[in-house]
Amino acid sequence: MIEFRQARKEYGDVVALEGLDLRVESGETVCLIGTSGSGKTTALKMVNRLIEPTSGSIFVGDVDATKADLTELRRSIGYVIQRGGLFPHMTVAGNIGLLCKLEGWEKRRIRERARELLELVDLPPDEFADRMPSELSGGQQQRVSIARALAFDPEIMLMDEPFGALDPITKTELHKEFIDLKDKLHKTTLLVTHDLAEAFKLGDRIALLHKGKLIQTGTEEDFLERPATEFVEHFVGSQLSEL
Numbered sequence: 001m002i003e004f005r006q007a008r009k010e011y012g013d014v015v016a017l018e019g020l021d022l023r024v025e026s027g028e029t030v031c032l033i034g035t036s037g038s039g040k041t042t043a044l045k046m047v048n049r050l051i052e053p054t055s056g057s058i059f060v061g062d063v064d065a066t067k068a069d070l071t072e073l074r075r076s077i078g079y080v081i082q083r084g085g086l087f088p089h090m091t092v093a094g095n096i097g098l099l100c101k102l103e104g105w106e107k108r109r110i111r112e113r114a115r116e117l118l119e120l121v122d123l124p125p126d127e128f129a130d131r132m133p134s135e136l137s138g139g140q141q142q143r144v145s146i147a148r149a150l151a152f153d154p155e156i157m158l159m160d161e162p163f164g165a166l167d168p169i170t171k172t173e174l175h176k177e178f179i180d181l182k183d184k185l186h187k188t189t190l191l192v193t194h195d196l197a198e199a200f201k202l203g204d205r206i207a208l209l210h211k212g213k214l215i216q217t218g219t220e221e222d223f224l225e226r227p228a229t230e231f232v233e234h235f236v237g238s239q240l241s242e243l
Helices: 040-047 070-075 092-096 098-102 107-120 138-149 168-185 196-202 220-225 230-240
Strands: 002-011 014-024 029-034 055-060 077-081 156-160 188-192 205-210 213-218
Touching: 002 040, 014 040, 014 188, 014 213, 029 040, 029 196, 040 055, 040 156, 040 188, 070 077, 077 138, 092 098, 092 107, 092 138, 098 107, 107 138, 138 168, 168 196, 196 205, 196 220, 196 230, 205 220, 205 230, 213 220, 213 230, 220 230
Parallel strands: 029 188, 029 205, 077 156, 156 188
Antiparallel strands: 002 014, 002 055, 205 213
């Protein structure tokens, strides 16, 4: 479970996020979407404290993340960013097993975990474990990034525009794989996207932000049939007209 309780972020006189109240239930995927500068990435990064809130609280399970040990908090959360963020000087297996190495796992155990995760994201370990990131396609790099985020089998996953840099065909393939993993692993997931169609496809619920405020949460049906405001109606219409 992730719960924002009046979470607020200010940068001087600029309010990036204004009193966010939002709960992501255990095993649920909520997609954060909104206009540029709406506060969606700010909200995401406040969960693992890459950004510290000015006020309010964010709970991860029953723990107030703002008061938790930072190292323990981040190791309990999987984090996936756009373009993967892989270390170019390390092999695929090295990237996936990095956190396990930092935890002091034995080499054999790390190697076994990396191979297990490669199989999970549909990358045959005999073919991919010893490759370098530069030898992978964009979609393959993102699969490795997801595998790395799952190294400790975290209950919480944060995903910041994970499919935004991919071509349409690769994106469609990874969407299907994400849905398969979601159904298999039941992670509590907060996913930032700028693409409403993607949010409808991947999310159990959608949370729409605008100018730092939460405007509406709900399902695809809620947004299409029961928009909360004229802004929501215009946002949905403008997004879907581009398809």
